[in-house]
Amino acid sequence: MNIAVAGTGYVGLVTGTCLAEMGQTVVCFDVQKEKIAALQQRRSPIYEPGLEQLIQKNMSAGRLSFTADEKKAYGEADIVFLAVGTPEQEDGSANLTYIEEAVRSIARNMEKDVIIVTKSTVPVGTNERIRQMMERLKPPFLRISVVSNPEFLREGSAIHDWFYGDRIVIGASKEDEEAVAVVAKLYEPLGIPMMKTDLASAEMIKYASNAFLATKISFINEIANICEKVGATIDDVAYGIGLDKRIGPQFLQAGIGYGGSCFPKDTKALVQIAGNVQHRFELLEAVIQVNNKQQSMLVEKAKQYVGCLRGKKIALLGLAFKPNTDDVREAASLVIANQLIGEGATVVAYDPIAVDNAKKHFPPSVQYADAIIEAIRGADAAFIVTEWDEIKRTPLSVFREHMRTPIVLDGRNCYSPEEARRSHVTYISIGRAPVLAGVYQTE
Numbered sequence: 001m002n003i004a005v006a007g008t009g010y011v012g013l014v015t016g017t018c019l020a021e022m023g024q025t026v027v028c029f030d031v032q033k034e035k036i037a038a039l040q041q042r043r044s045p046i047y048e049p050g051l052e053q054l055i056q057k058n059m060s061a062g063r064l065s066f067t068a069d070e071k072k073a074y075g076e077a078d079i080v081f082l083a084v085g086t087p088e089q090e091d092g093s094a095n096l097t098y099i100e101e102a103v104r105s106i107a108r109n110m111e112k113d114v115i116i117v118t119k120s121t122v123p124v125g126t127n128e129r130i131r132q133m134m135e136r137l138k139p140p141f142l143r144i145s146v147v148s149n150p151e152f153l154r155e156g157s158a159i160h161d162w163f164y165g166d167r168i169v170i171g172a173s174k175e176d177e178e179a180v181a182v183v184a185k186l187y188e189p190l191g192i193p194m195m196k197t198d199l200a201s202a203e204m205i206k207y208a209s210n211a212f213l214a215t216k217i218s219f220i221n222e223i224a225n226i227c228e229k230v231g232a233t234i235d236d237v238a239y240g241i242g243l244d245k246r247i248g249p250q251f252l253q254a255g256i257g258y259g260g261s262c263f264p265k266d267t268k269a270l271v272q273i274a275g276n277v278q279h280r281f282e283l284l285e286a287v288i289q290v291n292n293k294q295q296s297m298l299v300e301k302a303k304q305y306v307g308c309l310r311g312k313k314i315a316l317l318g319l320a321f322k323p324n325t326d327d328v329r330e331a332a333s334l335v336i337a338n339q340l341i342g343e344g345a346t347v348v349a350y351d352p353i354a355v356d357n358a359k360k361h362f363p364p365s366v367q368y369a370d371a372i373i374e375a376i377r378g379a380d381a382a383f384i385v386t387e388w389d390e391i392k393r394t395p396l397s398v399f400r401e402h403m404r405t406p407i408v409l410d411g412r413n414c415y416s417p418e419e420a421r422r423s424h425v426t427y428i429s430i431g432r433a434p435v436l437a438g439v440y441q442t443e
């Protein structure tokens with residue numbers, strides 16, 4: 001069985017590499033020639049723990065290769081996994097241009113019957129449109145099947161999620177039952193529960209999953225905001241509600257909101273999908289609004305506890321949208337950096353991995369430090385935006401030693417208020433009472 005993967009981003013590269021690790025022969029194609037060149041040199045163009053080693057292992061074993069030549073990618077393929085981007089457009093709907101380009105390219109180059117497996121997150125009805133496009137464009141003597149197989153991996157733990165995911169969803173129409181069996185057989189060795197359904201339901205499961213997780217986050221953030229006002233502590237409240245098995249403890253970490261390439265875009269896309277069938281998804285609209293507000297929370301708090309930010313040095317710790325990734329797409333750090341620069345502050349940022357990506361998106365006046373201590377030295381306030389282990393392991397006493405005024409605004413609740421009290425640091429976190437070390441000023 002020859003497998004091709006279209007797109008070598010976070011999903012495509014993990015899919016191709018993990019399928020090779022499972023013994024399949026895989027060729028990955030991307031339109032970005034520099035990505036392919038790096039991969040051919042056995043270097044991963046993205047940071048994902050464990051991925052580069054797995055790429056190298058499977059290239060050496062001759063199971064995994066990379067090409068920028070679409071004929072080489074698709075000519076011999078029995079199965080093509082579509083893992084190209086589906087970014088949001090200005091109105092929030094998903095941009096399907098890359099999907100369409102990939103479909104045209106497959107149709108142009110296929111020399112065998114082919115099963116197209118869509119891993120990209122696509123609006124309901126897209127797989128049916130892929131089928132229609134393929135039927136129109138493919139060589140007449142060849143057959144195509146279309147299977148929806150949404151991906152649920154998380155960046156930062158993508159390889160673990162591939163091998164130990166909660167479920168595999170395979171959607172297809174009745175006429176493609178044979179293709180469903182082929183795809184199911186590929187996944188069988190993983191022993192992960194598999195559900196088979198129709199195309200539209202598979203597409204909807206992906207959006208509904210991300211929307212539900214985003215809802216949990218906005219919900220707990222609103223509870224945290226209320227906790228601050230009524231004197232409750234979000235840590236205890238989240239723990240207490242998470243003990244109810246019907247609610248569960250996961251995705252109840254309050255903070256400065258969700259970012260990343262998926263929750264923000266997929267929630268907006270689902271609002272659009274609903275709107276297209278004259279359904280106003282009011283709950284999800286509120287989830288999005290709460291998240292937007294939450295991302296500005298630290299700057300609001302900084303104004304309260306630091307005073308006027310003009311001319312102040314602010315350390316921005318953590319730029320990736322979550323730990324263990326270099327991805328800064330829709331990261332809260334980007335919103336915060338822009339707001340701080342807008343307030344006239346000097347921003348010195350630190351991230352262990354994501355600086356190169358950040359530089360492409362952040363305001364040019366942001367400065368970058370090579371170490372946490374360098375970022376916080378002489379600072380008037382430090383913002384903790386991403387809960388990297390390296391940041392969490394830095395005791396608050398270190399902030400006290402190196403900052404001009406030790407005011408730490410923690411958007412991820414990395415420290416306990418007790419540690420802040422012991423370290424004589426003014427510590428402002430989310431959903432908890434502020435710890436005031438007597439150094440804050442309000443102007």
Ligand SMILES: NC(=O)C1=CN([C@@H]2O[C@H](COP(=O)(O)OP(=O)(O)OC[C@H]3O[C@@H](n4cnc5c(N)ncnc54)[C@H](O)[C@@H]3O)[C@@H](O)[C@H]2O)C=CC1
Binds near residue numbers: 007008029101152262
């Ligand atoms: N990043 C994530 O954690 C997850 C992403 N998804 C979905 O998977 C899809 C891909 O996401 P990412 O991997 O994050 O995107 P990405 O932006 O990291 O990678 C997409 C890749 O597709 C390539 N590409 C664009 N047009 C192409 C074409 N015609 N042929 C071949 N390659 C082409 C791009 O050059 C890029 O390298 C999206 O629909 C996303 O919503 C789903 C689950 C998890």
Ligand SMILES: O=C(O)[C@H]1O[C@H](OP(=O)(O)OP(=O)(O)OC[C@H]2O[C@@H](n3ccc(=O)[nH]c3=O)[C@H](O)[C@@H]2O)[C@H](O)[C@@H](O)[C@@H]1O
Binds near residue numbers: 156
């Ligand atoms: O469709 C996708 O792309 C993926 O989106 C998310 O994965 P990911 O965005 O990689 O990362 P998450 O761990 O879900 O975190 C997303 C954001 O939510 C925030 N978050 C997460 C959990 C939480 O309790 N609180 C919270 O604020 C994180 O800081 C981060 O900014 C989903 O978890 C995956 O299942 C899905 O496949």
